[in-house]
Amino acid sequence: MLAYLIRRLGQAALVMAVMATIVFFGLYTVGNPIDLLINPEDDLAAQEAAMRRLGLDQPIWVQFGHFVGGIFEGDLGTSFVHNRPALELILSRLPATLELVFFAMLLAVLIGVPLGMIAGLRPDAPSSKAIMAASILGFSIPNFWQGLMLIMLFAVYWGILPAGGRGDTVDVLGIPVSFLTWDGLKHLFLPALNLAIFKMSLVIRLARAGTAEVALQDYVKYARARGLSPSRVIGVHVLKNILIPVVTVLGLETGNAIAFAVVTETVFAWPGIGKLLIDSINLLDRPVVVAYLMLTVFMFVMINFLVDIGYSLLDPRVRIQARGR
């Protein structure tokens, strides 16, 4: 088990190194941030001073050396635009994104699992067919357009929810969160729903397939033969068995959700790392883009670990195998 963990960590480190190299050199070849950052009417001396301050006057491999050295000191460079350490900048925006992704996942599970189970228990009922048709639509609908339509309905026509921004936040352990204020919750709902709909369609499919399979198992019939209430049979005996694939896939999808948060945050002006990435790309703020990438790679590695742990918590059979390994 330990050897397996170490090997996985080694692989992850290699992935991070390769990605860092590719992105660093890739981004260097595009445009010159000086053109954007420095007033063209400044004289040459002022421009050169700025270049020196940002380290842009040195050969690319020296810059790369600084960059690699910096990584080990937790320094991913300084944002050209914000004039703050890139990592600090991203970490300050990270809670907003994580809150958004978390609530999207929550919505996807809370709505998707019951709908999928209904469709799985009575596959021929009209309601089940409607659920499955809706899930195909949910798969196909372009995320950003669906977000625009949510804004159009809820913000423009009905005027019941705000079109963008994060609303009021409260600090919990020094981290600002939206979901504890009514205003924040109102701002959170549409972006979370926007991000959730694709995952919801996925969860519906998984839950339906799982339910249809589990409902035929002997242990479900046995649970009924013991006179358990239908809610206990479905809510415990079926649900706990279908949650295993749902949690696994959803965990693996968390990374995708963070990526798609880029789109959602742009549509809803949600001040997370996704919006920061788009702004930084447009402003050629290289250190922020690279720092974003490094952080994302790191998060993906963590997600994969967490999925493994979550999986073993739900499935005792896996837990035993892992212990034996």
Add this chain to the structure above:
Amino acid sequence: MSAAADTPLRRLAGDFVKSPSAVVAAIGLVLIVLAAVFAGAVAPQNPYDLAQIDIFDGSLPPGSTGFDGFHYLLGTDEQGRDMLSAIIYGLRISLSVSFISVSVAVLIGLVMGMLAAWRGGWVDSLIMRIVDIQLSFPALLVALLLLAALGKGVDKVILALIIVLWAYFARTVRGAALVEIRKDYITAARSQALPGWRILFGHLLPNVMPPVIVIATVQIANAISIEAALSFLGVGVPITEPSLGLLIANGFDYLLSGRYWISFYPGIALLLTLVCINVVGDQIRDILNPRMQR
């Protein structure tokens, strides 16, 4: 060989028409593709010919009649462009970008996947390690960062999509090829001392195609939506060649003032296209899935 070759195809078509929704989706898809290919003949207006656009007809709601009596079925954008025509031309760009990139990705995936399966050893390890790493990141994110490095442009979007998509095909092809290579007909071909490339392309290739076709239909839809998202984010196609995604992005600013049609109808076109492809793809998958055949 040639006599037997058309039988599976005919069977495929026979199975396909059993699902009414798949048939409707297939017809819809054919109409969409035809409209995109013959955009010049189908669209009421050439939205990029300035002589045909009247700025006085700007931001008209759907069903309006313009200054010179032109009927705008889906309204106009702020520059007086007919939205229906803009959608048909946008569809052409969306479809051609995704079709070209998926085609090239399929080719690369076939070569890499068969090579990995055929050679094994370090070649296999190297190719599959790259594939694994790449597939562990969301396609949209990789494409986004690639375009951040490459810059805007139709050619660059296509390149980014190829880089993102080839790995899916390589993995599928390798998996299918590994199964096929163990079968007797490959052993027979090998025992005739045929050259490797002839076994790969003459014997192996036709047999790994079914899963590739399934993945390709899904990935065309995937490519269309990634391209749309990239263009929406402002790193995709340039304003001179707007895809559906860029049309939607352009309408974003007018949405809050109630001029919904500039974003709404391109989105409907995009959605219809994706639903048709997904329904058709689902049906093809169900037919070709060996588990369902048993």
Add this chain to the structure above:
Amino acid sequence: MTAPILSVNGLTTVFETRIGTLTAVNDVSFTVGPGEVLGLVGESGSGKTITGFSILGLIDRPGAIRAGEIWLKGTDLRKLAPDALRRLRGDRIAMIFQDPMMTLNPVLRIDTQLIETILAHRDVSRGRAREMAEAALAQVGIPSPAERLRAYPHELSGGMRQRVVIAAALMLEPDLIVADEPTTALDVTIQSQILFEMQKLMAARQTALIWITHDLTVVAGLAHRVAVMYAGRIVETGPVDDVLDRPAHPYTHGLIHSIPSATARGQRLAPIRGMTPSLIHLPEGCAFAPRCGRADAACGTAPAATDIAPGRWLRCHHPLEAGA
């Protein structure tokens, strides 16, 4: 004779399939008294398992009970509302399933599954329910029951699992237990241990037991009476020694003579010719006629149940002489 615990009258259970109506259980009647063990014997597909599920009201679409009465201690189970019937399941009637590997939910611990059964039927505290579950495990001979309670099903051996399931069945002291081939998946030594324990517990509590099996040797050792099923019908029933020693129905006779035994060593086994018929297109008349050496034109009509001795009847136009 005391009043029976269970009395089934004309039970008919059908399944609607795409190619026609499948009659899995056809006009089945029997009774089981307190402390009595009824062996329900037949080949796979004879309808014995569906009979068990019908008694518990566990027939799902596309299946349905078409006709008959199921009296449990003066209550017709078919007239009960679904929820009232559910309250009887696991409490007054318990069922033990065929495969102990598949019966217990793999993701729930033993204690969860036993305690939930108690709490579904008894208004007791969780702590009291745990004590009851522990006592039930001890009763069926499970060593260190408190520890076993915290185990997951896959951590127990097959025999141990089936003991857990038997404990779950006995836990609430039901009037009737329906056991569907509970020992078929087990080793012979464990099977005999479990049979012994079951016999002891049933006798002590005067529980009625229906033992569904295809294994005549188990029936011979365990049951008081036997009912032989063929193609959805009971073709012969009576006291176990009478039926097994002197079968009157050609099918029962064939069944007994197709198994090897110590007394018949060296004799040629006599397997029954042909295959079990499809339950969708049953032949008119006696379903066994196509495989029966004694069949003639009379077998084209369905034989009625005929008494041949007290508590013993069969459906056959040409019964064997008793003792043949």
